[in-house]
Amino acid sequence: MAGAGGRAPLGLRRWLSSPAPAPRVCVVGSGPAGFYTAQHILKHHGGALVDIYEKLPIPFGLVRFGVAPDHPEVKNVINTFTQTAHSERCAYYGNVTVGRDVTVPELQQAYHAVVLSYGAEDNRVLGIPGENLPGVYSARAFVGWYNGLPENQDLKPDLSCETALILGHGNVALDIARILLSPLQLLRKTDITDSSLAALACSKVKRVWLVGRRGPLQVAFTIKELREMINLPGTRAVLDPADFTGLESAVKDAPRPRKRLTELMIKTALEKPEEMQAAAAGAAAPREWGLKFQRSPQEVLPSADRRRARGIRMALTRLEGSGDSAKAIPTGDVEELECGLVVSSIGYRSLPLDPAVPFDSQRGIIPNSSGRVEGVPGVRPVSFSDWEKIDATEVARGKAAGKPREKIVDPAEMLQIIGH
Incomplete structure (x- = not known):
């Protein structure tokens, strides 16, 4: 899979070179919402890798560009965000415009989840x-x-x-x-x-x-x-x-x-x-x-x-x-x-980010249900151990019917079995 410039997204190249599979999350936007998301994932999901993409060379979004200059105390949160960025499980890629330099479908293929926190532009x-x-x-x-x-x-x-x-x-x-x-x-x-x-x-x-x-x-x-x-x-x-x-x-x-x-x-x-x-x-x-x-x-x-x-x-x-x-x-x-x-x-x-992402131009929002983008399910790869759960279910059902296995033919049911 190649990016707009013929190369794989930076985060994808990092993933391909990582020794062991781990949950991979892409966060689009490095403002407060983006960093708080990264911070939460790193804290509560051990082993997860988070890549933050930002269109500007510099991070922190509204903390840098929205907070009034005479409110320096509000900007102290930058210290916490910096600690997050320094985590060995977090990578920051500035000067990368999602929708131009790399598309959302490409990110969906490279990550378990893509979080859009690019703000209202x-x-x-x-x-x-x-x-x-x-x-x-x-x-x-x-x-x-x-x-x-x-x-x-x-x-x-x-x-x-x-x-x-x-x-x-x-x-x-x-x-x-x-x-x-x-x-x-x-x-x-x-x-x-x-x-x-x-x-x-x-x-x-x-x-x-x-x-x-x-x-x-x-x-x-x-x-x-x-x-x-x-x-x-x-x-x-x-x-x-x-x-x-x-x-x-x-x-x-x-x-x-x-x-x-x-x-x-x-x-x-x-x-x-x-x-x-x-x-x-x-x-x-x-x-x-x-x-x-x-x-x-x-x-x-x-x-x-x-x-x-x-x-x-x-x-x-x-x-x-x-x-x-x-x-x-x-x-x-x-x-x-x-x-x-x-x-x-x-x-x-808000403005639309990528043609692949639904956008309600009347309300200026991405249609979502409790934060999940509607009509665009997140890519959740099935591991081999997940397959083994499906396999065990098929064998158990087959045994009850006197057969080697009862094949499950509905992909939605397969994903339900493994909790996806």
Whole structure:
């Protein structure tokens, strides 16, 4: 069996040269999911061999390219992943693109199991007019830009406006807001790229709005990220007390994390912002950020010359239902907000990997049942000792019928006998 370049996959060559057969697993993608999978297999399946394939020369996926630069403690897991990669039963093959350099069917022939953990390589689209205007970016591309993801190194976002708007109420949205408003002396101590730091040093952005379709009880960010944002030096939070009316009683019986998160938002909204200490008379106003609720984007508005974004028109919504299942329904009213930078942080989306792997393009997922890809059974080779179990069953059945053996003719039954 040959790869796209006429050679067997690296992992297959390793297997062919190994002295004794052992369970062989291929993991596609070297991000957290890939490494945790490898770690689990190595720990719980003695003797198993794991090969990790990664399209980039460098490993660790979202730990390197997704975690905010000012969250170094989250990246400590790289130490554990490095230990896994150093295992003599684990091999890492970077700079290998599955679907191009080696196909999934080739991997299926070479391994007992192929685990697809290559992540979501695209972003969900807003599906509204103007979203392709200059000044509008996906969160995935923006985060990739300041974190040094090779494909986003030339993004060059325009930060010449005063107001930025982020669509989404998740941790990634807060990360982006924090990076846009953080004092440079804090960012300089991180692993943010030099080019991003230089661009942020020239940034005119001093106000960031985070907009969501639903209300305060449906925000997806966590209390740690919210507290960081509230305590960010040189910035003040702008939360409207009216958005939180009656919520204290509504969250009384909510799970503790949701209750504490909501209480922190209420406390922040009701506090009068402290006057920022000016370093000198006439110093610039402090930077600020705020949360806007029950607003759904309708259109990104173009500038007069139609060359860039100048604002966004949003539909005001009302909520039907409660809790996480609440749905945002447009009321018919609209609102326009001026902003020169729009970042869409509404989630990522997977892309198809290989024509041999089923893909639901509507939902952007590989159809699966409890993780097993539907319609593509994993290759599970039958060993000679497995055959001997089948043989023994045939002989036993034959004896009962007064024959040398009763041949089993259904392959599915054969595999059932050996537990496949």
